[in-house]
Amino acid sequence: MALLCLGLVVLFTLLAIYGEVVYRYHDFKDITPAYQKTNLDLKFMAPSFTHWMGTDGLGRDVMMRLIQGVTIAYKVGIITSLIAIPIGVFFGCLAGFYGGKVDDFVVWLYSTFASMPGLLFILAIAMVVGKGLLGIYLGIGLTTWVGICRLVRGEVIKHKSQTYVQAAQALGLSSGRIIFKHILPNISHVIIVTFTLRFPAAVGTEVFLSFLGIGVQDQPSWGLMINSARMRLWQGMWWEMTFVTLAVFLLVLAFNLLGDALRDALDPRLND
């Protein structure tokens, strides 16, 4: 089961890289990529050998757009992690290691962020920052560091009292060195598992935001595709909707199961 998920994740990753390469190539050459070319003669074609997943309302190939959607999903998953995880780890380490006033401050900071109503807060950030991917990155990135911060803080507090840390302190190593060279490697599994589990959540949120028209503007994001396919569904064009939702489902499922498997393998004590 875990291997199957890993396979799916690898497949999606390859598709994402392929999609990015295609996008960069067309961007560099400054030509309209095939997945953006409208051809009204071909609109609403059911799946066939030339268009495996059919075409959409502007005659664009659904499969090609779907692959671009993977790229965007990955960008969101990775970039938001690059924002949230360093913030969370940094504050978590500081709070756990120094305790006292620093800890009070960090706890105050994350309980304030945790109090914010999740999706609405992300939407508000995206609205204030402006439509587009940047808004999504910041919205998701700046709201989801709380969970990892809590986990890391807890782990650091646990490790701080262990003998290897006390030994390092007795040797007179600097606090920074103890935190980053000694404690951090020991809690890296927490970070890996969190990454795998927050990835699908970020993807889901991106789909949602783009669906609302706040996220991605001119690239084929899954959210946008669902939005356009939704109305077509009522007219009987089922393929775009089906394949997009299937893709979202498989990606999220694969990451969820992989995350669970990783968690069981790396640390059975870590619960939701």
Next chain:
Amino acid sequence: MTDVNPILDVSDLSLHFGHGAGLVKAVDHVSFTVGRGETLALVGESGSGKSMCALSLTKLVPRAARFEGGSVLFKGRNMLDLKDRELSEVRGSQISYIFQEPMVSFNPVFMIGWQIEEALKLHRKDLDRKSEVSRLLELVHLPDRLAKAYPHQMSGGQLQRCMIAMALACSPELLVADEPTTALDVTVQREILNLLKELSDQVGLSILMITHNLGIVSDLADRVCVMQQGKIVEEGQTRQVLDDPQHDYTQQLMAAVPRLRPTVRNNSYE
């Protein structure tokens, strides 16, 4: 065998965990008996399978464990063949348990009195339960007001007394004490052991005592079985085994007992 009609007759019992390379034979073809009114001690180091033996008697073993043959005859009935409902009737009313860690063995969100009463409610419907709870607490030398206390408000020694009160609630015929004193302070250990001894003499209880402490064995047990890696390696009258251990492992256990003076072992507390 000392008793022709033992209350408990375990024969050829095997209990395994895992499969293939991970196979652990926690209990491996073990046989022993406990006679009426007799105290049998099951001795061995941690992991030797003695606790699993004790839990097997009423199938309280963890879900991952598999019975691989043998029988547990309690008053002639094979416990391993009983259904869940029939087992529930035996547990508590005929075979009672005392566990190692009193601090975690009580349900933290119910009052002690309620938990003792629950055993009564299940097995003895005819009683005035309130007064019976007071009687039981008195039996283990605890004040009545502790019935209204929660487990976290009591000490380990008090809790272990409550555990004994709960175990004796329905006048069982066999008491299984799984390391009843290991988690307690040394002075408290003594009190609990004295209490058990007093009660077994009063009520004529059969006791299966699981321990790794040879001091307890010499004080309480009539007979002793020494277990190592799931097997019984030596069995016999307590005096005989302790004075003249036959098996290498028993000798090692004996040698490992710390002593203040060589005579301490012979001091009895009667």
Next chain:
Amino acid sequence: MLKYILKRMLQMVPTIVGVILLTFVLFNVVGGDLAAIALGKKVSLQSLETFDEQRGLNKPLFFGTRSKSRAYEDQKFSMGAGRWRGYSQAVYSAETATVTIQPGAEIDPLAFELKPEQDFIWTISFKGKGTLAGHLLSSKDWKTETIRFRGEDAAGFTTESDALEIRRLKLRRVVPNPFDSQLWFYVKQLARGDMGYSESQRQPVSELLKEGVLPSLSLTIPIFFIGIVVSISLSLVCAFFRDTFIDRFLVIFSVALMSINYLVYIVAGQYFLAYKHGIFPVWGYESAKYLALPVLIGVVSGLGSNIRFYRTVMLDEMYKDYVRTAFAKGVSKPRVLFVHVLKNAMIPIITNVVIAIPFLYTGALLLESFFGIPGLGYLGINAILSSDIDVVRALVLIGAMLFVVSNLLTDICYAAADPRVKLK
């Protein structure tokens, strides 16, 4: 108990302050030009100024004696002529990054009339000769001067025989009380219970909130309670049949439910159950029948993660020693599960349940807009799409406050459910 509650309420204060600060930072600091976000770029500067005035946005952020005015917005001449392009008597030079006012010109750079009773300050770097706001400027070399004047005395540039070259020009309003800042304005507004004014709906936000609460609650309360009952029952089923086929099926089922995007539930539910098969009405808010499908979707979409969470909680409890003790005294399996385990599991369950309460109020964002239920979620989505700042801010703020309050409730429930929690 009362003492405990009071103490916990005191502990809420820093978080509430944090929430207020965070919304302030998000909207006033990060947001930048809120008026432009809310009204768009095509409206007059005057109406932007009015927007700022109403919301205190023309004040300094935290503290200060000067604040900007939209009547003349700062601009760098190195970046272009900006609004000076419109004056025929002024010549812009990109090379020197300056504007030269020709001799004999009269130019008023202000976009609208300043408030007559307020004080303003021009800061100007110039060369040449001319007047600004009645003040004579004259210098052969580059010189920077500040001119303080009252709004009623505002007057533009005039030049006579000489040209006036300008390198830098900025207008500041003098703030009489340096503490009269945006933050202070915001706090005062909240203290009054004023939630602001919706630009798109032309109504006070508090009115909109009042109208939206009932429809939202009529949707979210059924979702909340049905969701709890169903997911706890199913997790008990998991715990009872743990490691059997039923348990494994439910685990896989819940992961699958979790992995389906929320959008898909709504789109598919509306299409198949309402449109295709006509079991439910497609859209509207007229009778209880109209709520059935959104409630169903709401329950199902939350089921996966809840079952998983409750199951983990129950199984964690099942492995504790007190369960073995209960079995050892002859308690039957259902009784162990429903009496012993459930009462212990209630503690984490309560947390999970109470924390979901703010969601009841802010409504189910998408469900409401898809099914046309005029609640707060619908309001929120529309406000976000039309950049209705005050509405969004009010919803975020209320959501956060409710979260803080539900945290308090959780702790009180905790204290009631768990005898180990010390009240002092």
